[in-house]
Structures are given as C-alpha cells and as structure tokens.
Amino acid sequence: MRVSRIVTLLVLCTALxxxxxxxxxxRGSFTLKDETHNGRAxxxxxxxxxxxxxxxxxxxxxxxxxxxxNGHRILLSTASALASVDGKIVRLQGxxxxxxxxxxxxxxxxSSVLPQVLSGPITLTNKPVAPSPVEPKAGPTAEPKAGGAGxxxxxxxxxxxxxxxxxITLLGGxxxxxxxxxxxxxxxxxLTDSVFSGGVPEVGKGIVGSVAVxxxxxxxxxxxxxxxxxxxxxKLKNPDRLVLxxxxxxxxxxxxxxxxxxxxxxxxxxxxxxxxxxxxxAPKKTAAFDTVVLDPGHGGSDTGAISAEGMQEKNLxxxxxxxxxxxxxxxxxxxxxxxxxxxxxxxxxxxxxANYNRAxxxxxxxxxxxxxxxARGTETYYxxxxxxxxxxxxxxxxxNAAGPEAGVSPSEGGLDMVLWEMAQTSVLVESAALAExxxxxxxxLLGINDRGVRQAPFAVLEGAQxxxxxVEVAFxxxxxxxxxxxxxxxxDQVASTLVxxxxxxxxxxxxxxxxQPTP
Amino acid sequence: MTCxxxxxxxxxxxxLWVAVLLVAMVACRRGARAPAPSAVEPAGSQEAHAVQRxxxxxxxxxxxxxxxxxxxxxxxxxxxxMSDLLKRYLVGPPGSGQALPxxxxxxxxxxxxxxxQAVVDLTGPVRSGGGSSTETSRxxxxxxxxxxxxxxxxxxxxxxxxxxxxxxxGHLDLSHPLVQEPRLLIRRARSAPGDxx
Numbered sequence: 001m002r003v004s005r006i007v008t009l010l011v012l013c014t015a016l017x018x019x020x021x022x023x024x025x026x027r028g029s030f031t032l033k034d035e036t037h038n039g040r041a042x043x044x045x046x047x048x049x050x051x052x053x054x055x056x057x058x059x060x061x062x063x064x065x066x067x068x069x070n071g072h073r074i075l076l077s078t079a080s081a082l083a084s085v086d087g088k089i090v091r092l093q094g095x096x097x098x099x100x101x102x103x104x105x106x107x108x109x110x111s112s113v114l115p116q117v118l119s120g121p122i123t124l125t126n127k128p129v130a131p132s133p134v135e136p137k138a139g140p141t142a143e144p145k146a147g148g149a150g151x152x153x154x155x156x157x158x159x160x161x162x163x164x165x166x167x168i169t170l171l172g173g174x175x176x177x178x179x180x181x182x183x184x185x186x187x188x189x190x191l192t193d194s195v196f197s198g199g200v201p202e203v204g205k206g207i208v209g210s211v212a213v214x215x216x217x218x219x220x221x222x223x224x225x226x227x228x229x230x231x232x233x234x235k236l237k238n239p240d241r242l243v244l245x246x247x248x249x250x251x252x253x254x255x256x257x258x259x260x261x262x263x264x265x266x267x268x269x270x271x272x273x274x275x276x277x278x279x280x281x282a283p284k285k286t287a288a289f290d291t292v293v294l295d296p297g298h299g300g301s302d303t304g305a306i307s308a309e310g311m312q313e314k315n316l317x318x319x320x321x322x323x324x325x326x327x328x329x330x331x332x333x334x335x336x337x338x339x340x341x342x343x344x345x346x347x348x349x350x351x352x353x354a355n356y357n358r359a360x361x362x363x364x365x366x367x368x369x370x371x372x373x374x375a376r377g378t379e380t381y382y383x384x385x386x387x388x389x390x391x392x393x394x395x396x397x398x399x400n401a402a403g404p405e406a407g408v409s410p411s412e413g414g415l416d417m418v419l420w421e422m423a424q425t426s427v428l429v430e431s432a433a434l435a436e437x438x439x440x441x442x443x444x445l446l447g448i449n450d451r452g453v454r455q456a457p458f459a460v461l462e463g464a465q466x467x468x469x470x471v472e473v474a475f476x477x478x479x480x481x482x483x484x485x486x487x488x489x490x491x492d493q494v495a496s497t498l499v500x501x502x503x504x505x506x507x508x509x510x511x512x513x514x515x516q517p518t519p
Numbered sequence: 520m521t522c523x524x525x526x527x528x529x530x531x532x533x534x535l536w537v538a539v540l541l542v543a544m545v546a547c548r549r550g551a552r553a554p555a556p557s558a559v560e561p562a563g564s565q566e567a568h569a570v571q572r573x574x575x576x577x578x579x580x581x582x583x584x585x586x587x588x589x590x591x592x593x594x595x596x597x598x599x600x601m602s603d604l605l606k607r608y609l610v611g612p613p614g615s616g617q618a619l620p621x622x623x624x625x626x627x628x629x630x631x632x633x634x635x636q637a638v639v640d641l642t643g644p645v646r647s648g649g650g651s652s653t654e655t656s657r658x659x660x661x662x663x664x665x666x667x668x669x670x671x672x673x674x675x676x677x678x679x680x681x682x683x684x685x686x687x688x689g690h691l692d693l694s695h696p697l698v699q700e701p702r703l704l705i706r707r708a709r710s711a712p713g714d715x716x
Contacts, residue, residue, distance in 0.1 A: 298689050305649025313649060347686065366690070369650030371619065375580040381651060386698050451581055455702055456655055459685065459692035470690070472651050 008065075023110060026120035027052065027070070034126075037104045040094055045076070052117075056103060064433070065096065065103055072117045076103070077429050083109070084429055094510050112167065124234035138481055154197035157211075157220070164249050166208045168201070168222070170242040176235045178242050185209075187231060189220040189242070196220060206251035227251060285325050285410035289506050291334045293354040295460060296321035297366035297470075300344025305369035305484040313367045314342065316485055320473065321365050323495035324378055331503060347459035355465050361434065361502060362468035364460045367485065369477040376481050377451045378442035379472040382431035383462060384455040430467040433508075438471055438501040445497045446474065467505070470497070569590040571605055575663040575704070576612045577620055577656035583705045584656070584663055586667055587612045592601055601630045601637060620656050622647055628681065635673035636696050637665050642680050644689050654688040659703050666699045674698050 019034035030051040032043040045067055049056045054069035067074040067336040075084040081095045089308045092113075096104040114122050153173030159166060170178060174194025181188050195217035203211055209223040227250035234243045234390065296317040298304035304313025318339070325335040336357045338350040354362040368379060443450050460470045473494055474481040570593040578585035591607060593600050605627045611619040626644035632638075639661055648654075661674045674696035678684065685694045 006687050141567065303649075304689060347689070347692075366651060368652050369648055370580075370582055370652045370656075371577075371648070372580055372582070375582065377580075379651060386700060389547060431542075454655075456651070456659075456690075456700060457692050457695070457697065458651070458690050459694075460690075462692055470651065475650070477650065 009141055019108065021107065022125040023051075023114070023122055024125075025114065025118040025122035027118055032110075034107070035102060037099055037102055038098055041107040042094075042104050043107065043239060044099075045096070045105050046102060048105070064429070069117045070119075074113060074117070075429065075433070076105070077432075078103075081106075083113060085113055108167075108243065111232060111245050112165070115232060115245075115247070121230065121232050126235065126507075132475065153194060155191060155194050156198045157196065157201055159201035159203050159211075163219050164207075164247065164251070166203050166246040166251055168203070168208075168211070168244045168246070170196075170220070170244075171240075173240050174409065175242040175378075176240040180233050180242070180244070182231060185224040185228075187222040187224065187244070189222070189244070190215075191218050207246050207248035215516045218492045222246075229439075235344075236482070289360045290332075291336065291357055291359045291361075292328055292502060293336045293338065293357060293359040293362045294321045294325055294328075294441040295338040295364040297353075297364055299339050299342055305367055305476045307476040307480065307485075308479060311476060311482060311486060313369075313476055316367055316476075316491075317365045318342070319491055320494050320498075323491055324363075324365070324498045327495055327499045328502065331499065333502075333506075345433070348463070350460050351463050351468075354468070355463070359466050361505065362460075362461075362464050362466055363438075363502070364468070365496065366470060366472045367473035368475045371477075371512065372473060373477055376475050376478045377446055377448040378439060378453050379454055380439040380442070381454050381456050381458055381461070381470045381472070382435045382468065383428060383464070384457045386455075427464060427467050431469060434467045434501075434505050435469045437504050438469055438498070441501045441504070442471070442473065445493060477510040534569045558591065565647045567594050569593070572607075572668050573664070574604075574608050574612065575667065577652075578705060582656050582659060584703055585705045589613070597669055598631055601632070601669060601672075602627065604664065604668060605630055605639065605661065608661065617671075620653075620660050621645060632671060635671065637669070637672045638678060639665070639675060640678040640681055645679055651690045652677050652682060654686075654690050655703065658687060658691055658693070658697065659700055662697050663699045663704070698709055 005273040005352065019041070021032045021034060023030055023032060025032045032047050034041055034117065035043050045056050045065070049067060049069065052069050054067060057066050057068070058064070063120050065076045065078070067076060072086055074086075076096045077094050078098060081092045083092055083096075084158045092106050095106045096106070097104045109272065110122070110124055143233075155170050155172035155174050155178070158169045158171060170189065172194065174191050177192050177194075181190075197217070200211050200213055206225050206227040209225040209227070210221075212221050213219070214221050222244075224246070225248075227248040228246060230246075231248070232245045234245075235241075297315070298314035298317065300314075302314065304317070306312055318341075321337055325337060328335045336353060336359065338353050339345045350364070351362070362455070368375070432453070439450065439453050461470060474485055476482050478483065485494075566704050570633075572589055572591050574587040574589060575584040576587055577583065589607065591600075591603060593603075609621055609625055610625060621641075622644045623639060625645050628640040628642045630637060630639050645657070658677060661677065665672045665675055676696040677687075677693050679687070683694065686692060691697075
C-alpha cells in the first residue's frame with residue numbers, strides 16, 4: 001500500500017516536472033523540454049542549440065561556454081547571472097549551471113536573449129509533455145491551463161531595468177491568467193481572479209514612463225515612454241508568472257547626475273587633476289570600441305615598489321603606459337592616460353577618468369614586488385565579486401538606516417546602489433576574459449609558468465563601468481626581471497604585448513557590435 | 520596543506536604533539552588526585568586551554584596563502600584570542616629563514632569585534648615595500664586567519680596607527696571591510712607530498 005502510494009507520488013511528480021515550452025519566432029517553432037534546477041524552470045542549452053542549428057562550445061581563452069545561434073555569439077558564465085550577447089550584457093534571473101551533461105539555462109533566457117538572436121518577437125507557451133486527457137491545444141495565443149490551486153493568491157511585481165529594456169514580472173497564481181492589452185502609449189494588465197499586493201517597483205523613465213496599480217488592485221497600468229519600441233509577453237509556469245519585456249532605448253533609473261564621472265556611492269570626490277579639466281559635457285562615443293584608458297600606477301610621492309638598484313615603479317609604469325599609448329593610437333584608438341607626468345592622482349579619480357571618458361577598457365599598469373626575491377612573472381587582477389557583494393549589502397543597509405534624516409531618501413540611495421552594483425556586475429564577465437587574454441600574452445612574452453589570473457578588490461578597478469584589469473607586468477624585486485624592465489627594448493615588448501592583448505579583446509568583443517545596425 | 524616552511528615543519532609538529540601529550544598526561548594525573556570542584560567555583564570559568572589555530576602565510580613564489588597549524592592557549596574570549604592570534608601571526612611562520620609577510624617592526628595595536636566586523640589596528644612599517652603581491656599577501660593573510668579561526672568574524676577592517684586608510688600600498692581598497700578570497704588560497708590538491716595532515 002505504502003509502496004503504491006510512493007510510486008503514485010513519483011509518477012505525479014514526474015508528470016508535473018515534465019513540462020515543455022513552445023517557442024514560436026521568425027525562424028519557425030520548436031519545443032524545449034523544461035529542466036527544473038533547484039526549483040527554477042529552465043532548459044538545456046544543448047537543446048536550444050540543436051533546435052536552432054547552432055553550436056555550444058567553450059571560449060578559447062576564458063573557457064566560458066559560448067552559444068552560437070543564428071550568427072550571434074552568446075558568452076555565458078556558470079558563476080554569474082550575466083550573459084554577453086554580441087558583447088552586450090544581459091542579466092538573467094539566475095546563473096547557468098552544469099547539470100549532468102546539460103548546460104542549464106534559466107527560462108527567462110528565452111524572453112531576454114532569444115528575440116535579439118532571432119531578430120524578431122517570439123511567443124512562449126508552456127505545455128505539459130506527458131499525454132494528458134485535458135491537454136490544451138498549444139499555439140501562439142493559447143493560454144496555459146490554469147492551475148486549480150492558488151486562484152486567489154495575490155500577485156507581486158518585480159522589475160529588472162537595463163538601458164535597453166525593462167522586464168516586469170508578475171508573480172503569483174493569478175499572473176498567468178491576467179489579460180494584457182495595449183492601447184496607444186499605454187499597456188494594461190488586468191487580473192481576473194486576484195489582486196496585486198506589495199509595492200510597485202521603481203523602473204525610472206525612458207522606455208517605460210510609469211507603473212501604477214489601479215481599480216482596487218485589479219489593474220496594472222503602464223505608460224510607455226519615448227524610448228519604447230516593442231513589447232513581448234510570456235506566460236510561464238513553475239512558478240506561475242507573466243513576463244512583460246518592454247524593449248527600446250534610453251531607460252534611466254535616476255535623473256542624470258551632474259557629476260561628470262560615476263564613482264562608487266560613498267566614494268569621496270577627488271579634486272580634478274590638471275590632466276582632466278572638467279569639460280561641460282562628457283565625451284560622446286563615436287564607435288563601438290574606440291577609447292582605452294591606461295593608468296600608469298602610483299606617481300608623485302607614491303613611488304610604488306623600488307628595485308635593489310633604486311628604480312621606482314612609478315617611473316617605469318609611466319614609460320610603459322606612454323609607449324603603449326603611442327602604439328594604440330597608431331591602431332586608430334583614442335587613448336587617455338590617467339597621468340602623463342610624475343603626479344599623484346587619487347585612485348578613485350583614475351577610475352572616474354575612465355568612466356568620464358566612456359572608455360571601453362581600463363588597464364592599470366603596475367610592477368610587482370615580493371619578499372621572495374625569486375618571485376617572477378605577470379599577475380593580472382580583476383575586481384573581486386565577494387568584496388563588491390559585501391560592500392553593496394552594507395551600503396544598502398546603511399542607506400536604509402540613514403533614511404530621510406540623512407537628506408537622501410532610501411529609494412534614491414537604493415537606486416544609486418543598484419546602479420553601481422549593476423555597473424560592477426555587468427563588467428565582471430568581460431573583465432575576466434580580458435584578464436585571461438592579458439595573462440596569456442604576458443606568459444608567452446616572459447616565458448614563464450602561469451601565475452594565474454586573480455581577483456581582489458583593487459581601488460582603481462572598483463566602480464569602473466567598463467572591462468578593467470590591473471596588470472603587474474613583472475617583479476621589480478626580482479633582479480633579473482628588474483634588469484629587463486630597465487631595458488628600452490624590453491619596454492617596447494611589454495607595450496606591444498599590452499597592445500596585442502587589447503586588440504585581441506577588441507576583435508573578440510567589438511566586431512559583433514559594430515555589425516549591428518545603428519538604431 | 521603545509522606551512523610555508525615545509526622542511527622544518529614535521530619535526531616541530533611531532534615535538535608539539537609530544538608536548539601536548541605530556542601536558543595532557545600530567546593534567547590527568549593531577550585531576551585524579553584533585554578534590555571535586557567546589558560549589559562556589561563558577562561553572563564554565565574562563566580557564567585557558569590549548570586549541571589548534573590555523574595561520575595563513577604566503578608560500579613560495581606565487582605568494583598564495585598556505586595553511587600553517589599552530590597550538591595556542593585560548594581564554595575562551597574571542598577578543599583576547601584574536602589578539603593573541605594576530606600577535607602570533609606577526610611573528611611569522613614556524614621555521615627560520617622564511618620571508619615574513621610583514622616587516623619585523625610591525626605590531627598589533629588593537630583588535631576588536633563590532634557587529635561581526637573585526638577591526639585590526641596595525642602599527643609600524645606596514646606600508647613599506649610595494650607590489651600587489653605583497654599587499655594582497657599582507658592583507659588577506661590577516662583576513663583569512665581571522666575568518667578561519669573565528670566564525671564570529673564576518674568581515675575585517677584594517678587600520679594603521681588608529682586611522683582609517685584607503686590602501687596600504689596603492690592597490691587594495693581598504694576603505695571598506697574585506698572578506699576572505701578563496702582564490703588566494705593554495706588549493707589542497709597542490710599540497711606537498713610530505714604534508715603531515
């Protein structure tokens with residue numbers, strides 16, 4: 001008796017888990033089997049690659065999974081919920097994960113990435129895979145069958161905001177039975193047997209103008225902003241939810257700050273250096289990848305490391321940066337140096353210079369030192385995730401505690417924090433790839449074993465809104481490497497290696513963007 | 520995992536174990552002769568006892584952090600134990616000839632715990648030297664040592680001469696508290712064959 005109950009339960013669980021998503025788009029339709037992972041709906045990347053005649057491989061340098069679909073390159077990371085679609089960052093609801101022989105992707109990948117890949121709107125419809133006597137006809141407009149449970153469960157709202165999209169998710173039993181209608185510049189979502197509960201998320205302005213709950217909590221009214229281009233919606237299950245994806249351009253969470261350059265919240269603004277007089281308007285981007293900021297480490301009274309012969313790190317980093325800049329300019333790139341003389345520039349200001357110039361890359365050049373004289377080789381660092389997570393959490397708690405008495409409303413502070421956190425997170429994947437490229441190029445140059453790419457919360461990398469790395473080229477504390485660093489021909493080789501790394505990165509991340517039509 | 524100075528470690532460790540064993544035997548004998556605890560003696564009094572701690576020092580050319588177990592007395596009070604541990608840490612790993620992460624004249628001024636954040640106040644030439652490798656080893660050696668030995672420590676803030684500092688040597692951001700970075704540890708798979716643990 002007990003065994004039969006268990007078997008019945010197992011069969012029931014299997015049937016419930018065996019869901020599928022019908023995807024209809026410009027290139028036809030296909031079905032993906034739902035693979036639930038840690039309670040979250042998703043699917044195998046291999047299945048998607050097969051359905052779209054694409055490939056799933058590994059990036060040669062970073063070893064991250066790469067999904068090639070319809071001529072588009074999607075770089076994924078099992079350590080991050082961020083994906084890079086042709087060099088453009090997209091945030092997923094969860095990080096991809098290796099599940100047996102399957103690279104599991106969260107279900108929202110379909111709504112947030114696939115329309116870009118298929119160059120057109122898609123329709124998603126959930127349906128059970130197992131044969132069922134009441135199986136609904138699946139089709140582009142067919143609604144999933146309403147579950148019996150949770151008919152009166154309140155619906156909550158979540159929003160994910162990016163500059164080119166706003167994703168509003170209605171979560172709860174009633175969400176999948178909501179009716180969506182669009183009239184002119186207004187979208188209405190009406191709940192048939194439930195009400196909205198909780199707050200309305202802040203989404204800013206641009207693509208979406210405002211979000212409000214009306215009619216006693218039964219109706220959500222979303223006004224569309226001037227940046228709006230198209231709306232896609234998907235009704236999904238496990239959990240029940242309705243995803244509205246508003247696409248366009250120019251969504252902003254907060255008013256444009258008067259400060260020319262972004263820096264992490266809480267960072268004290270440094271006085272402008274002579275090198276960076278504050279112009280009235282920030283430089284405008286002219287191409288997908290055209291500006292590199294080179295940061296010669298240390299300067300002024302901060303000498304950095306000193307070799308046994310008295311060579312100072314600050315002087316050598318400046319020489320290396322100037323030589324690298326000259327070579328990059330020959331390649332047609334605009335180069336900004338955080339200092340071009342023996343000047344002490346605060347670390348936060350170096351990052352601000354890169355942000356202000358809307359650089360595509362920030363490379364901070366340093367020379368290493370160790371108490372172990374035999375230590376040698378290159379180390380490449382990028383920002384630490386652990387540290388930024390901690391700081392974001394602490395900042396949010398601080399701002400929440402400060403409240404209106406501090407002159408900053410919790411929502412304003414929270415938005416700053418969210419923006420900063422997003423900026424940090426979004427560059428991490430590509431910073432890692434850049435670091436790998438730089439490290440490999442220098443390993444080849446110096447002919448040494450790999451010291452490895454490392455992560456640490458370096459001040460100059462913190463708050464950088466572009467891929468950013470700090471390169472410790474070689475050890476001034478190692479007599480052999482110090483001697484080489486003093487040699488102008490070796491300095492030229494270091495500069496060439498940096499240029500090669502940067503151009504390699506540019507080639508890998510710039511071309512797909514450049515080939516996209518300008519909006 | 521090994522202390523940075525592997526060759527001198529094993530004999531030391533054996534001697535340490537022998538010493539601990541002898542102390543334990545003596546304590547047992549004395550305990551057998553001792554009268555029963557009196558009713559006035561407070562329960563759970565803060566009597567010092569030996570505990571194993573793990574210090575983290577940069578090892579080898581790559582300067583990743585390696586475990587170095589030591590036995591220390593514990594008062595049972597976190598703050599006092601943290602202070603003892605850091606003072607021991609600054610002495611350097613067991614064995615002679617090993618390069619110290621901190622210059623010899625560096626010392627601990629104070630360490631205290633506030634809401635899970637250990638504040639470590641150092642003095643001396645802690646900012647001397649240079650290079651990310653040195654700075655990372657110094658800072659994360661302390662962070663890793665504290666967080667590994669005291670679960671109460673959720674993050675670590677480093678001060679120099681009682682003052683907040685933005686950085687030690689121009690790389691790491693010390694204006695915020697730090698947490699341990701697992702990637703800066705030597706992986707167990709890379710431990711030496713002579714590892715005694």
